[in-house]
Amino acid sequence: MATNLQEYSHKRLNMLTGEWVLVSPHRAKRPWQGQHEEVSKEKRPSYDENCYLCATNTRINGEINPAYTDVFVFTNDFAALQKESPSFEVEEGLFKAKSETGICKVICFSPDHSQSLADMEVEDIQKVVHVWQREYLSLGQNEEINYVQIFENKGAVMGCSNPHPHGQIWSQSSLPNEVEKKDREQRNYFKNHNSSLLVDYLAQEIAAKERVIFENEDFLVLTPFWAIWPFEVMIAPKKAQRDISEMKASEANNFAEAIAVVTRAYDQLFQTSFPYTSGIHQAPTNGDKNEYWHWHMSFYPPLLRSATVKKFMVGYELFGSPQRDITPEIAAQRLKEFV
Amino acid sequence: MATNLQEYSHKRLNMLTGEWVLVSPHRAKRPWQGQHEEVSKEKRPSYDENCYLCATNTRINGEINPAYTDVFVFTNDFAALQKESPSFEVEEGLFKAKSETGICKVICFSPDHSQSLADMEVEDIQKVVHVWQREYLSLGQNEEINYVQIFENKGAVMGCSNPHPHGQIWSQSSLPNEVEKKDREQRNYFKNHNSSLLVDYLAQEIAAKERVIFENEDFLVLTPFWAIWPFEVMIAPKKAQRDISEMKASEANNFAEAIAVVTRAYDQLFQTSFPYTSGIHQAPTNGDKNEYWHWHMSFYPPLLRSATVKKFMVGYELFGSPQRDITPEIAAQRLKEFV
Numbered sequence A, B: 001m002a003t004n005l006q007e008y009s010h011k012r013l014n015m016l017t018g019e020w021v022l023v024s025p026h027r028a029k030r031p032w033q034g035q036h037e038e039v040s041k042e043k044r045p046s047y048d049e050n051c052y053l054c055a056t057n058t059r060i061n062g063e064i065n066p067a068y069t070d071v072f073v074f075t076n077d078f079a080a081l082q083k084e085s086p087s088f089e090v091e092e093g094l095f096k097a098k099s100e101t102g103i104c105k106v107i108c109f110s111p112d113h114s115q116s117l118a119d120m121e122v123e124d125i126q127k128v129v130h131v132w133q134r135e136y137l138s139l140g141q142n143e144e145i146n147y148v149q150i151f152e153n154k155g156a157v158m159g160c161s162n163p164h165p166h167g168q169i170w171s172q173s174s175l176p177n178e179v180e181k182k183d184r185e186q187r188n189y190f191k192n193h194n195s196s197l198l199v200d201y202l203a204q205e206i207a208a209k210e211r212v213i214f215e216n217e218d219f220l221v222l223t224p225f226w227a228i229w230p231f232e233v234m235i236a237p238k239k240a241q242r243d244i245s246e247m248k249a250s251e252a253n254n255f256a257e258a259i260a261v262v263t264r265a266y267d268q269l270f271q272t273s274f275p276y277t278s279g280i281h282q283a284p285t286n287g288d289k290n291e292y293w294h295w296h297m298s299f300y301p302p303l304l305r306s307a308t309v310k311k312f313m314v315g316y317e318l319f320g321s322p323q324r325d326i327t328p329e330i331a332a333q334r335l336k337e338f339v
């Protein structure tokens, strides 16, 4: 890669969203006098009687969790989207609003309160992947569900209110903003090139090598050229695949391996249980062909320099564009040491 | 406002960006078991010998601050954008990048280390406004500067690394993402209606009343219909104005009053020095007429329920759309109590 990109301020275009990120490589030298995050040193027990996600415990609404032994899914007790709310529309001049319905679920990855994906065996992560596949299909079959967002918030600093290993699914009738952007860019590219944007992109990354962290037969793990977060990572299937339900068992196993590799490298990088938000973007379940969609999982971790110094997406980032200091190429190199 | 909007999940369209926000009013009842922010109880002294922004102290690069008595501006010692970097472009298949140059400045609002805008007199805030006007004009005169972003990160939780009252200006050659969106939506509206989007919007808000927090002769203070952050506030001139340099002295005084009203109400709401990111969006300095632009200042504060519980913009928000629980109408009512 041209040394210019490692030396001078520039912007890079995210081909999936059509938006730019500002990169300031020289700024990594800036001293930090701001906030330090707390690192939880506490070793968690395998079972916590006060955890509302542990097996056999009672949740706030009075329901009792079953004595589950691997993955456990239930409908979110404080769902941001509800299935039975009325349909309405507001269109008064410049006030525009629309009702939105949906189904929100919580997925416990393991009955073991002390674990995280990084601690779990690949075969246990594969069970989580299997549940994601099942939920994507069954939620998507609902007439009124057109998009299924699978995600995980890990760590208190990422707004996670319970350390028990778990993720969420918010599924809904319309396409959220970020999905709209990727839908548009992938559709346009497919129309113009008659090939998938991400398949072409991954081929280019394999050739360039410098951002690739890991690969197995079916998956590539890399820091995208246009990554926003300091140690952002993308996992994507090498062959065209619209959504996770298309994965065969052997592919699901290789996907689980890729997740294990990423989360373990993260934990080793700063010797801490690495906080992040991860999510899967995939084809809408709106009944369209969506052949231009290529699914991928992204990890957005906030840590920048150490277990306690994170990147703040504030002032310029909120009013202008996302901004990063360390380049994606350097981030990939550092993560690769732990693969 | 229709009670539906206070009861059921819906999305609202931000007319300035063309993007949606998901509103889940019923979710405000959710219990919070997650992270609590630290509240700094320390009373700061008026002068701190270790502060690199206090008058007469030495900065990291060896420069000595003057014995300034009101507002003091200098070029950022760790600027994300630099004036003298080389010009280059990368266009290799799906890798697209462009050099970006600019000028970054720091503005100390007061020599008094213990103050914030909320503590300052209106006439002292007016001096800050005056410097913003001057900097907007002089930076904008540079051939290679086409946009001037004025902002403030306040509070450690907003990534502010020094409590001394200060803001920043990042000015640059291209338009950042958020500005691009507002440029496009305002331009389209002006073309279709031959009037300013924000002037029409403000008239509608004055008639609706329920989101208006304060007004004086020249300015309206409100929670926008499409606000993202729990207590987000916008200050906008009632009459069409492209940028802050168009304000007369009497208007600058009324703008300073509006800033005082907002920041003081914030501090009273949760009895804490309220953290936020604020910024001014205004016409680009690219030499175009930009007659469709209407400048406005926005405050994005993260606190949700108390001085220690904030809203996290994570999983669903990063992969899907911004999401809020408390409605903008309720937020306006609560802030109005402190005006």
Ligand SMILES: O=P(O)(O)O[C@H]1O[C@H](CO)[C@@H](O)[C@H](O)[C@H]1O
Residues within 6 Å of the ligand: A034, A311, A312, A313, A314, A315, A316, A317, A323, B153, B158, B159, B160, B161
């Ligand atoms: O420039 P500062 O105050 O050191 O840094 C702060 O503001 C910048 C501009 O919003 C952000 O990029 C940084 O993440 C934040 O910590």
Ligand SMILES: O=P(O)(O)O[C@H]1O[C@H](CO)[C@@H](O)[C@H](O)[C@H]1O
Residues within 6 Å of the ligand: A153, A158, A159, A160, A161, B034, B311, B312, B313, B314, B315, B316, B317, B323
């Ligand atoms: O649903 P939870 O875990 O209670 O809440 C967390 O994730 C949600 C979805 O990303 C966010 O809206 C909340 O701000 C965050 O605290």
